[in-house]
Amino acid sequence: MTSTELVTSAGAAPAVRRRRRAEPDIVTAAGERLSASAARKLTNAVPRNSRNARASRWHSYALWCATYDWAEDEPNAVLSYLSDLGDRGHPATSIEAHFSTLRAMRAIQGVPLSEPEIKACRLVIRHRAGEEADDPLVEPGPLQADPVDLDELRLMVRTLDRTTVRGKRDAAVLLIAWWMAARASEPARLNLHDVKITTVKIEDEDGRKKTCQALIIKIRRSKADQAARGQEVRILAPADQELCPIHALREWLDVLADDGQLTPGPLLRRIDRHGNIGAKAAGRRPKDDRRRGGITADTVNDIVKAAARATELTPTPTPHELAAAAQAKEEAHAAVEAAPTAEEADAVLKAWRTARRAARAAVRRITAHSFRRGWIQQALAAGNPPETVALHSRHSLRSSAFDAYRRKKVPWRENPTRFLGLAA
Numbered sequence: 001m002t003s004t005e006l007v008t009s010a011g012a013a014p015a016v017r018r019r020r021r022a023e024p025d026i027v028t029a030a031g032e033r034l035s036a037s038a039a040r041k042l043t044n045a046v047p048r049n050s051r052n053a054r055a056s057r058w059h060s061y062a063l064w065c066a067t068y069d070w071a072e073d074e075p076n077a078v079l080s081y082l083s084d085l086g087d088r089g090h091p092a093t094s095i096e097a098h099f100s101t102l103r104a105m106r107a108i109q110g111v112p113l114s115e116p117e118i119k120a121c122r123l124v125i126r127h128r129a130g131e132e133a134d135d136p137l138v139e140p141g142p143l144q145a146d147p148v149d150l151d152e153l154r155l156m157v158r159t160l161d162r163t164t165v166r167g168k169r170d171a172a173v174l175l176i177a178w179w180m181a182a183r184a185s186e187p188a189r190l191n192l193h194d195v196k197i198t199t200v201k202i203e204d205e206d207g208r209k210k211t212c213q214a215l216i217i218k219i220r221r222s223k224a225d226q227a228a229r230g231q232e233v234r235i236l237a238p239a240d241q242e243l244c245p246i247h248a249l250r251e252w253l254d255v256l257a258d259d260g261q262l263t264p265g266p267l268l269r270r271i272d273r274h275g276n277i278g279a280k281a282a283g284r285r286p287k288d289d290r291r292r293g294g295i296t297a298d299t300v301n302d303i304v305k306a307a308a309r310a311t312e313l314t315p316t317p318t319p320h321e322l323a324a325a326a327q328a329k330e331e332a333h334a335a336v337e338a339a340p341t342a343e344e345a346d347a348v349l350k351a352w353r354t355a356r357r358a359a360r361a362a363v364r365r366i367t368a369h370s371f372r373r374g375w376i377q378q379a380l381a382a383g384n385p386p387e388t389v390a391l392h393s394r395h396s397l398r399s400s401a402f403d404a405y406r407r408k409k410v411p412w413r414e415n416p417t418r419f420l421g422l423a424a
Contacts, residue, residue, distance in 0.1 A: 023037070030110075053101070054101045054105070058105055061078070065077060078103070078117065079121050083124050087343070088349040089351070089357075090128075091357075095124070143365065147370055148178070148313075148366060154243060155311045157171055158242075159311055165277065168252050172249055173300055174303065175243065175245040175248045176190075176245045177304070179215075180375075181376055183223055183297075184297040184369065185223070187268060189291075190217065190219075192266070192267050195215065195267060197213065214234060215245055216232060217233040219233060261293075266278075266291050268294060278294075279293035281293070314366045332351075375393070
């Protein structure tokens, strides 16, 4: 065989068979072509909640522009819109979120905000924050979930009937979520093979090694890990069985085994009112068919809120209170429609939002995020180094979010006023 036989002879290029795609290509706003598959992946790379929030903010801005005769790409339109949000009583944190979205969207559309506009927008947000700080009717700052400590977790777990299928599932949700300092979506996304019960050897205070049960949880992807590199959470079994996530997990795995569902798939599964588990349960199913038998972040949140109400850590609104809140909203919007000027309408909305915010701030707020905040604060209060706590909670030490969880207060035993000689 000669070398020429290994080389295609010069001449006309071979005919190429062109294949038609099932989905047509996309033409971008810049007039460039993009495959439908690439466009879908670019869209889905952003979490659904973030996409929905951005779409809602842009829709609100577009509606405002149409109402007040502004062009969406007009200079100072975003600045004027943010100012109106403040006039209507939106908090500075909400206005900041709108600003971030609108600034990004305008840049994507090829009409970015100018540097003077950006500075002016930040001044408007700062002005609104100052208004909130000076308002005697409302506590400034965002409304945040209140932390749940270990004693309150015990009370919440005791509201469950742990002899039932639902009680065992809910106990596993509460205890795993608290001990892993979870975001609501993280327990909901766990698969059966993402959790591993093992034994480890640790040293006690006397330097002697002892064997302890431990739980290793693999978090495939989370809010802080969109690249899906994966993170691992390690939990040592507490001595108190009532608060032990490993004991609760074993009870739930026994339920799945008895039902013939100890199979690959979501770890925490749906249960309908008839006691059917997983994919056999009736009701609305998750959007992802691969998780059709699993719970969602909303389920985790509902379980936490229900247990908090059952323990009376948070109040249950009475029918009269719900009716009064609905009536106040209806009257406010009717007054807005009847207002002769936009300024008067904004004043009505601001008064209504201020009153509603004050009412919400006056009662304790417990959500699934209360577990994350509660574990972090309790771990720090116990003297654990912030580096260790942040590693467990999947935070960067430089993260402003982690810094917000920390109580920036001097412990009473170290309070400097204690050493002035006047303390009792």
